[in-house]
Amino acid sequence: MTVSTEVVGAARVGVGGPVGSGKTALVERLIPLLRGEGIDLAVITNDLVTKEDAERLRRSRLIDPERVLAVEAGACPHTVIREDPTLNIEAAERLDAQFPGLELILIESGGDNLASTFSLDLVDYWMFVIDVAGGDDIPRKRGPGIIQSDLLVINKVDLAPHVGVDLDRMVAEAREVRGGRPVVLTNCRTGDGVDGVVRAIRDAVPLGRQTGKSAGSGSR
Amino acid sequence: MIEITRILGHCDDPDLSARIHHAGHHGGIEYLHIPPAEAARRRFRAVTDMGSECAVMLPRDQGIFDGAVLLLEHDRAVVARLTEQHWLRLRPSDVEGAALELGYHAGNLHWRVRFDHGDLLVALDGPRETYVARLADLMDEGKVEVVGE
Ligand SMILES: Nc1nc2c(ncn2[C@@H]2O[C@H](COP(=O)(O)OP(=O)(O)OP(=O)(O)O)[C@@H](O)[C@H]2O)c(=O)[nH]1
Ligand SMILES: [Mg+2]
Numbered sequence: 001m002t003v004s005t006e007v008v009g010a011a012r013v014g015v016g017g018p019v020g021s022g023k024t025a026l027v028e029r030l031i032p033l034l035r036g037e038g039i040d041l042a043v044i045t046n047d048l049v050t051k052e053d054a055e056r057l058r059r060s061r062l063i064d065p066e067r068v069l070a071v072e073a074g075a076c077p078h079t080v081i082r083e084d085p086t087l088n089i090e091a092a093e094r095l096d097a098q099f100p101g102l103e104l105i106l107i108e109s110g111g112d113n114l115a116s117t118f119s120l121d122l123v124d125y126w127m128f129v130i131d132v133a134g135g136d137d138i139p140r141k142r143g144p145g146i147i148q149s150d151l152l153v154i155n156k157v158d159l160a161p162h163v164g165v166d167l168d169r170m171v172a173e174a175r176e177v178r179g180g181r182p183v184v185l186t187n188c189r190t191g192d193g194v195d196g197v198v199r200a201i202r203d204a205v206p207l208g209r210q211t212g213k214s215a216g217s218g219s220r
Numbered sequence: 221m222i223e224i225t226r227i228l229g230h231c232d233d234p235d236l237s238a239r240i241h242h243a244g245h246h247g248g249i250e251y252l253h254i255p256p257a258e259a260a261r262r263r264f265r266a267v268t269d270m271g272s273e274c275a276v277m278l279p280r281d282q283g284i285f286d287g288a289v290l291l292l293e294h295d296r297a298v299v300a301r302l303t304e305q306h307w308l309r310l311r312p313s314d315v316e317g318a319a320l321e322l323g324y325h326a327g328n329l330h331w332r333v334r335f336d337h338g339d340l341l342v343a344l345d346g347p348r349e350t351y352v353a354r355l356a357d358l359m360d361e362g363k364v365e366v367v368g369e
Contacts, residue, residue, distance in 0.1 A: 117330075
């Protein structure tokens, strides 16, 4: 058995979900909160054939533009986060190398369908973002993204009254199909609820990057 | 909080097993029980069977396996134990059409499978009912039968 003395890179957290559910909007809300907690952060976005989301984040000035990388997913956004995440892994490694103190990389998947899931080869933790306007029957449809994600984010709660959605029922059914695993409600227009996403990440994912050599045999 | 940033080896490795045994005499060997579907995760928090909180942060080229030694001190060791993998055993009614259909279906659903004497074994990473529900049509048509777990 070889003993690795390699540097443990930044934690990687995936943000997936259907087209337009608010993944980039959530990332835009998460960046200031995470940075406010002193977390050294970078972002990778996946788009089909453009770098639209990356450019939007770079323009936002929420984060140093060099800390935003774009991966073009081609025709199948789920392929680059599940079957063959090589492009995203390479992008994450590039960020790890370029920013030695990096603690967390958010990886936004291209908009996909309810079946998309992240490979644990790519991320340590992943959330699935759906929105209220997609209909309150979405959780009941039990897509793998909804069932298997570490965190389900129900976004655009402000729209519930406008689209005739029974939010309480939607949340109850989401919790039921997820067997009680976490569900968070957000409004990324105002930022309401986004602190719950930060807490969920921090509760589940230890950050920090020690070298394998110095830690592991000690405790504190 | 125990920080785990590498795997030291397998608990049966000759040089480790003696030291683990020794640690067992002084304090205890603690086990971290991990479901097989979670073993690929590199970073997570978990609690050992003796209540110690662990922050696991493994390098990308390491993964947890059954018997992985995660901590070894004079008076304490932490060893990973994968919880038992449950399998659903499915038997197609014939080796031509039904078997093909079942194989296609399982692949389409990204199920983890094994083959055993004409049966298809599906790894249960969630409630059994959710797997059986996906087989309703094939079962109604008499093409597939659940023969055990
Ligand atoms: N009312 C409302 N609109 C929102 C909310 N969150 C996002 N939006 C809007 O929804 C639209 C899509 O948001 P994006 O963040 O681009 O969605 P996305 O999931 O990143 O989209 P793709 O990456 O193209 O799949 C934008 O017009 C946002 O302004 C919200 O909480 N409430
Ligand atoms: Mg987007």
